[in-house]
Amino acid sequence: MRSRKVLLVIAFLITWTYITYYILLRSSNPELSKSQFKSLARFLPHAQNENIKSEKLARNLIEFLKVRYLEDQDVPTTGTTPKISIIAAEISDEVADVAEKVTPARIPTQTHLANGEPVIPILVFACNRVSVKDCLENLVRYRPSLKQFPIIVSQDCGDEATKSVIQQFGKQVTLIEQPDQSDIKVPPNEKKFKGYYKISRHYGWALNTTFRVGFDFVVIVEDDLNVAPDFFEYFLGTHKLLKKDPSLWCISAWNDNGKANVVDTSQPELLYRTDFFPGLGWMLTKDLWAELSVKWPKSFWDDWIRHPAQRKERACIRPEISRTRTFGKIGVSNGMFFDKYLKYIKLSTDFVEFTKINMSYLLKENYDSTFLRRVYIYPLVTYDELRRNLIAIKGPVRIQYNTRDQYKRLTRMLGLMDDLKSGVPRTGYHGIVSFFYNGRRVHLAPNANWKGYELSWS
Numbered sequence: 001m002r003s004r005k006v007l008l009v010i011a012f013l014i015t016w017t018y019i020t021y022y023i024l025l026r027s028s029n030p031e032l033s034k035s036q037f038k039s040l041a042r043f044l045p046h047a048q049n050e051n052i053k054s055e056k057l058a059r060n061l062i063e064f065l066k067v068r069y070l071e072d073q074d075v076p077t078t079g080t081t082p083k084i085s086i087i088a089a090e091i092s093d094e095v096a097d098v099a100e101k102v103t104p105a106r107i108p109t110q111t112h113l114a115n116g117e118p119v120i121p122i123l124v125f126a127c128n129r130v131s132v133k134d135c136l137e138n139l140v141r142y143r144p145s146l147k148q149f150p151i152i153v154s155q156d157c158g159d160e161a162t163k164s165v166i167q168q169f170g171k172q173v174t175l176i177e178q179p180d181q182s183d184i185k186v187p188p189n190e191k192k193f194k195g196y197y198k199i200s201r202h203y204g205w206a207l208n209t210t211f212r213v214g215f216d217f218v219v220i221v222e223d224d225l226n227v228a229p230d231f232f233e234y235f236l237g238t239h240k241l242l243k244k245d246p247s248l249w250c251i252s253a254w255n256d257n258g259k260a261n262v263v264d265t266s267q268p269e270l271l272y273r274t275d276f277f278p279g280l281g282w283m284l285t286k287d288l289w290a291e292l293s294v295k296w297p298k299s300f301w302d303d304w305i306r307h308p309a310q311r312k313e314r315a316c317i318r319p320e321i322s323r324t325r326t327f328g329k330i331g332v333s334n335g336m337f338f339d340k341y342l343k344y345i346k347l348s349t350d351f352v353e354f355t356k357i358n359m360s361y362l363l364k365e366n367y368d369s370t371f372l373r374r375v376y377i378y379p380l381v382t383y384d385e386l387r388r389n390l391i392a393i394k395g396p397v398r399i400q401y402n403t404r405d406q407y408k409r410l411t412r413m414l415g416l417m418d419d420l421k422s423g424v425p426r427t428g429y430h431g432i433v434s435f436f437y438n439g440r441r442v443h444l445a446p447n448a449n450w451k452g453y454e455l456s457w458s
């Protein structure tokens with residue numbers, strides 16, 4: 001009786017899929033307008049995908065019927081036939097798979113606005129911190145369009161209190177829940193890092209789930225971030241760079257050296273390229289996710305992504321003044337680091353109309369031929385001259401470092417981050433770390449015949 005019902009459901013699903021597919025084919029007549037054609041082109045791969053799946057279902061179904069009704073005579077009457085159970089299990093697996101797809105479908109499915117602009121989901125990672133409320137209030141308040149920037153909150157950990165905080169935002173946000181709450185086996189010496197394994201699993205699932213809808217871009221935000229008033233405008237103004245320039249792989253809203261005393265507060269529109277992956281409010285493309293998702297690591301995804309094997313010499317865009325600020329993390333990451341450093345990062349308060357700014361100065365060929373060239377023309381000074389204000393000329397200057405130890409010493413004295421990941425200093429571009437000091441632009445730079453980053457400097 002039960003298997004009959006299952007068969008009926010399957011038969012219905014298959015018929016439905018075929019009819020949809022047929023109608024779709026029929027409607028592809030030559031009179032299609034350009035925009036209709038475009039949306040069809042976007043839809044077709046999904047349809048094909050579904051079709052392949054339904055064919056597989058059909059094959060299994062036929063197999064099932066063959067076994068059930070043709071080979072029945074040879075089957076011993078006692079007990080169940082292994083073959084039947086195996087196929088039945090396969091079918092119900094696939095049915096479950098189809099059913100599961102229905103849940104994430106609550107994510108808005110429109111990938112482009114009528115005017116062709118992309119819909120850019122803001123994917124917020126939440127777990128068990130009710131302070132996600134601050135983060136969401138901020139995002140909802142500054143969001144210029146609900147349609148263009150759907151906020152998807154992905155929750156891991158299944159914490160009820162956090163879930164109900166998220167649900168209070170009603171239709172303003174879409175809640176999705178990481179379904180795999182199974183324990184993760186970690187090597188004994190990494191037990192204390194289990195949190196990082198969970199984060200990695202959560203990122204992998206949520207990004208897969210979101211990009212599967214077909215969006216070209218996704219912006220990632222963590223539950224402990226506040227965003228600036230022009231956070232959305234920043235990504236709107238820069239997203240085209242990611243498509244245009246293959247040497248870019250992310251847009252980040254974060255300046256690792258964004259403390260109020262080392263940024264130029266009169267230049268909130270200023271942006272930089274950086275070889276260092278900053279994270280903390282960042283945008284990636286569908287293509288990059290296709291590349292990374294198949295080798296996504298089990299833990300420490302941020303260190304992994306900074307490794308040359310992933311980065312492949314690509315850069316990110318970062319602002320002079322941060323468009324995100326972390327309000328403190330209790331949990332997996334280090335609280336000390338927050339007290340010592342992160343809490344001094346300045347969150348931009350201006351609204352810069354990034355969409356009206358010509359961003360082509362950030363494309364690699366333009367940037368390298370202006371920024372890099374200029375840095376090495378600026379006068380070379382020492383830290384001491386800078387600190388004691390002994391520089392007679394106005395304008396930007398350069399301080400040189402040659403060794404890792406020099407780099408560490410200088411950054412500590414200057415009040416900058418002194419660490420490097422995969423040999424890349426925070427905010428560095430071709431080894432150059434640019435900041436503001438005593439009212440002056442300063443570039444901490446390696447010598448002019450720099451050969452590339454040294455992994456051993458990390």
Ligand SMILES: *[C@@H]1O[C@H](CO)[C@@H](O)[C@H](O)[C@H]1NC(C)=O
Pocket residue numbers: 203204205208293294296
């Ligand atoms: C994402 O989905 C792809 C395709 O289904 C799969 O190969 C990959 O392992 C998934 N990645 C993660 C991190 O879940």
Ligand SMILES: *[C@@H]1O[C@H](CO)[C@@H](O)[C@H](O)[C@H]1NC(C)=O
Pocket residue numbers: 358359360361366
């Ligand atoms: C943007 O600036 C570049 C030079 O950096 C120039 O060639 C280009 O024409 C400008 N584009 C627009 C739309 O003004």
